[in-house]
Amino acid sequence: MSKIERVGITIEKELLPAFDALIAAEGYTNRSKAICDLIRERLSQKQLSQSSAYAVAGVFLIYDHHETKLSQKLVGLQHNHLLEVIASTHVHLDHHNCLEVIMLRGKVMDIEKLGNNITSLKGVKLSRMNMMAIEA
Amino acid sequence: MSKIERVGITIEKELLPAFDALIAAEGYTNRSKAICDLIRERLSQKQLSQSSAYAVAGVFLIYDHHETKLSQKLVGLQHNHLLEVIASTHVHLDHHNCLEVIMLRGKVMDIEKLGNNITSLKGVKLSRMNMMAIEA
Amino acid sequence: MSKIERVGITIEKELLPAFDALIAAEGYTNRSKAICDLIRERLSQKQLSQSSAYAVAGVFLIYDHHETKLSQKLVGLQHNHLLEVIASTHVHLDHHNCLEVIMLRGKVMDIEKLGNNITSLKGVKLSRMNMMAIEA
Amino acid sequence: MSKIERVGITIEKELLPAFDALIAAEGYTNRSKAICDLIRERLSQKQLSQSSAYAVAGVFLIYDHHETKLSQKLVGLQHNHLLEVIASTHVHLDHHNCLEVIMLRGKVMDIEKLGNNITSLKGVKLSRMNMMAIEA
Numbered sequence: 001m002s003k004i005e006r007v008g009i010t011i012e013k014e015l016l017p018a019f020d021a022l023i024a025a026e027g028y029t030n031r032s033k034a035i036c037d038l039i040r041e042r043l044s045q046k047q048l049s050q051s052s053a054y055a056v057a058g059v060f061l062i063y064d065h066h067e068t069k070l071s072q073k074l075v076g077l078q079h080n081h082l083l084e085v086i087a088s089t090h091v092h093l094d095h096h097n098c099l100e101v102i103m104l105r106g107k108v109m110d111i112e113k114l115g116n117n118i119t120s121l122k123g124v125k126l127s128r129m130n131m132m133a134i135e136a
Numbered sequence: 137m138s139k140i141e142r143v144g145i146t147i148e149k150e151l152l153p154a155f156d157a158l159i160a161a162e163g164y165t166n167r168s169k170a171i172c173d174l175i176r177e178r179l180s181q182k183q184l185s186q187s188s189a190y191a192v193a194g195v196f197l198i199y200d201h202h203e204t205k206l207s208q209k210l211v212g213l214q215h216n217h218l219l220e221v222i223a224s225t226h227v228h229l230d231h232h233n234c235l236e237v238i239m240l241r242g243k244v245m246d247i248e249k250l251g252n253n254i255t256s257l258k259g260v261k262l263s264r265m266n267m268m269a270i271e272a
Numbered sequence: 273m274s275k276i277e278r279v280g281i282t283i284e285k286e287l288l289p290a291f292d293a294l295i296a297a298e299g300y301t302n303r304s305k306a307i308c309d310l311i312r313e314r315l316s317q318k319q320l321s322q323s324s325a326y327a328v329a330g331v332f333l334i335y336d337h338h339e340t341k342l343s344q345k346l347v348g349l350q351h352n353h354l355l356e357v358i359a360s361t362h363v364h365l366d367h368h369n370c371l372e373v374i375m376l377r378g379k380v381m382d383i384e385k386l387g388n389n390i391t392s393l394k395g396v397k398l399s400r401m402n403m404m405a406i407e408a
Numbered sequence: 409m410s411k412i413e414r415v416g417i418t419i420e421k422e423l424l425p426a427f428d429a430l431i432a433a434e435g436y437t438n439r440s441k442a443i444c445d446l447i448r449e450r451l452s453q454k455q456l457s458q459s460s461a462y463a464v465a466g467v468f469l470i471y472d473h474h475e476t477k478l479s480q481k482l483v484g485l486q487h488n489h490l491l492e493v494i495a496s497t498h499v500h501l502d503h504h505n506c507l508e509v510i511m512l513r514g515k516v517m518d519i520e521k522l523g524n525n526i527t528s529l530k531g532v533k534l535s536r537m538n539m540m541a542i543e544a
Binding site: 012014015040 | 139142144147154155178
Binding site for chain 4: 169194223225255
């Protein structure tokens with residue numbers, strides 16, 4: 001559990017009711033958590049802009065179910081073993097398509113390099129990748 | 137000038153120094169302005185998710201300099217005159233390419249419809265579009 | 273395996289070598305697969321812009337490890353059981369943080385509604401969500 | 409006018425009618441132009457990922473109309489005159505707000521550095537920035 005500090009901020013008067021309405025609609029019961037979340041998100045984005053920062057990534061693939069061992073092939077794309085596969089989950093979507101989610105940990109630059117090579121793999125139809133900065 | 141209100145928030149202790157360092161690096165001299173900017177950005181994004189909200193848009197185009205009257209063609213794509221062109225600026229980039237920036241005002245849904253049709257225009261090579269929510 | 277068709281396209285002469293270099297660097301051995309991937313991606317994006325289309329989503333969360341049963345809480349946010357949880361994977365990142373990836377299937381609008389409510393949950397520190405269009 | 413080349417590609421049979429329908433809805437009269445646009449967009453994105461590549465940028469600001477000389481302040485943020493302002497356009501949106509669009513040319517890394525500092529300027533309420541890669 002993190003220690004908590006109380007700070008005062010000045011805010012334009014018309015922003016507050018609009019923000020309070022928005023966060024209430026999103027299920028927040030607490031304005032401070034909503035502001036902390038904005039700050040945390042901004043810090044995470046900044047960290048991701050540094051190529052040597054550490055991040056976890058979720059690689060999300062739809063591919064032809066005839067292809068196999070995609071996780072290994074993906075990691076094989078990284079010759080120097082710079083990325084650590086934390087976990088992967090495989091789901092059968094329908095007759096033709098599988099969904100695979102691979103969670104990785106490594107430096108932003110190595111994750112991005114991997115991301116650029118995913119869709120080229122035989123059988124891969126669509127891919128998405130997310131990164132979130134973490135402490136090393 | 138907006139009226140200003142003072143509010144207190146609780147924030148995790150380790151977030152503050154990291155946030156203060158980030159905003160100082162971006163030129164902020166004032167933590168409250170940085171937090172207000174995060175809130176304003178979030179409100180704007182929310183408003184843009186509503187298709188009947190009003191927005192201003194900036195359409196950025198690179199196109200072949202042999203093509204002319206793109207602003208008119210673009211607006212012509214909107215048969216019912218649902219968008220108002222506020223201003224447009226035309227720049228010669230090089231022998232082959234012009235840059236045109238067109239500022240529009242209208243409903244999000246009408247701006248998006250236009251955005252989907254821009255690149256199909258003869259001579260257009262690349263396009264980008266931005267929206268920012270405004271009060272109607 | 274999909275049936276394949278051969279089509280001819282005309283392309284600006286200077287685009288081809290640049291595109292061939294880019295896709296080779298990304299590991300493609302086949303220009304047609306690279307073009308099909310661009311087309312597939314574009315079709316998927318278009319489909320996702322329709323709120324009643326079907327999609328699979330990957331929700332990525334970092335949260336405080338003291339919080340439990342996030343998958344259930346997340347789905348509980350959707351009172352009408354409009355989303356189907358396909359699978360979820362839980363990973364311990366460090367003393368303070370867990371990573372959870374939840375794969376969902378449903379309509380774009382229901383997934384987006386869920387996405388807007390995730391970060392408000394107690395203990396959630398960061399979240400990302402991806403969608404990929406699929407056939408219903 | 410660019411020289412044109414004819415190439416053959418193989419494409420999954422079910423992708424073609426879906427792609428043709430999508431591009432027709434977007435106003436394309438020509439499948440080859442639609443495919444060239446996808447290729448050009450991909451090349452541009454790739455080029456923008458290289459921090460020393462050249463780009464044009466459109467900076468799009470909403471700010472309090474009491475603030476003046478924003479273009480100069482913005483460029484002043486770049487002490488070493490690494491960016492060239494091509495043009496700027498100023499529009500009065502309403503009693504409180506102005507819209508300013510500033511077109512710049514320079515290296516990706518210098519444009520990004522500027523982009524990170526824009527919102528910190530006094531009076532700036534919202535900002536967006538677009539880049540499109542160009543030949544130097």
